[in-house]
Amino acid sequence: MMGALELVGESRCFGGRQLRFAHRAASLDCDMHFAVYLPPQAESEPVPVLYWLSGLTCNDENFTTKAGAQRYASAHGVALVAPDTSPRGEGVPDDPEGAWDFGLGAGFYVNATNAPWSAHYRMYDYVLEDLPAALAGLPLDTSRAAISGHSMGGHGALVIALRNPGRFRSVSAFAPICSPTRCPWGEKALGNYLGDDRAAWESYDSTCLIRLAGEHLPMLVDQGEADGFLAEQLRPELLREAAQEAGYPLTLRMQPDYDHSYYFISTFIGEHIAFHASHL
Numbered sequence: 569m570m571g572a573l574e575l576v577g578e579s580r581c582f583g584g585r586q587l588r589f590a591h592r593a594a595s596l597d598c599d600m601h602f603a604v605y606l607p608p609q610a611e612s613e614p615v616p617v618l619y620w621l622s623g624l625t626c627n628d629e630n631f632t633t634k635a636g637a638q639r640y641a642s643a644h645g646v647a648l649v650a651p652d653t654s655p656r657g658e659g660v661p662d663d664p665e666g667a668w669d670f671g672l673g674a675g676f677y678v679n680a681t682n683a684p685w686s687a688h689y690r691m692y693d694y695v696l697e698d699l700p701a702a703l704a705g706l707p708l709d710t711s712r713a714a715i716s717g718h719s720m721g722g723h724g725a726l727v728i729a730l731r732n733p734g735r736f737r738s739v740s741a742f743a744p745i746c747s748p749t750r751c752p753w754g755e756k757a758l759g760n761y762l763g764d765d766r767a768a769w770e771s772y773d774s775t776c777l778i779r780l781a782g783e784h785l786p787m788l789v790d791q792g793e794a795d796g797f798l799a800e801q802l803r804p805e806l807l808r809e810a811a812q813e814a815g816y817p818l819t820l821r822m823q824p825d826y827d828h829s830y831y832f833i834s835t836f837i838g839e840h841i842a843f844h845a846s847h848l
């Protein structure tokens with residue numbers, strides 16, 4: 569045990585340590601796991617942090633085992649922190665039909681206000697409050713933080729960065745759900761978690777938030793052109809349009825032939841970590 573944290577996994581990786589922790593999350597009212605990669609530089613000084621938010625169906629281990637990010641985090645001296653994607657455990661409700669795009673593995677990084685979801689589904693608060701607090705005993709400088717994610721997690725990273733000026737020095741995303749108020753995955757999630765009032769949904773839509781942003785963060789988005797979810801669910805053109813109208817400096821790169829998978833993420837994760845490291 570490390571304070572309220574229980575160390576449940578540890579492996580040497582690129583000279584650093586890949587760790588997995590269990591802890592009690594007050595905002596979610598359940599026990600959670602999260603992953604931390606500590607680069608070798610953390611042996612001698614506190615290192616900056618890149619938070620990674622994963623997509624639908626993931627837990628904290630998809631990114632850790634499939635993205636190949638540790639090689640680059642080690643080279644740049646950046647820690648990687650990857651939470652799960654929803655509350656977990658007995659008593660946490662799931663999609664009534666067991667669908668993979670809602671409920672367990674699909675918390676959408678919102679604070680649910682609608683029963684029965686509101687009792688546990690508060691992933692927005694979890695990422696901003698419980699998770700940084702849980703890192704307190706580790707050799708991290710959490711005042712130097714960046715955030716990134718994939719798909720549902722790309723949406724989460726953009727929303728959390730845009731809503732919290734001063735908390736992050738840069739933000740990036742792979743194939744983010746750019747406007748959850750205007751795609752089937754988002755409409756299902758926000759309708760259930762937040763209820764029917766669509767005005768409330770806008771505080772979780774990066775195309776709305778970017779128009780209100782008081783701070784311009786360095787923002788990098790990669791999107792594969794062969795991504796099967798591109799046209800219906802992800803809609804990067806809406807983010808590009810909103811950024812242009814708001815004068816927000818977005819770098820959106822369309823990557824020919826890449827799909828939605830971790831093959832795409834592993835191809836470009838080194839560039840994202842270098843981008844964040846240059847701002848940390």
Ligand SMILES: N[C@@H](CCC(=O)N[C@@H](CSC=O)C(=O)NCC(=O)O)C(=O)O
Pocket residue numbers: 622623624625626630634668718719720721828829830
């Ligand atoms: N199970 C689904 C596919 C679900 C999927 O593609 N999930 C993506 C994120 S999608 C948006 O948030 C993912 O990251 N999956 C985990 C992985 O390790 O690849 C299906 O059967 O189509």
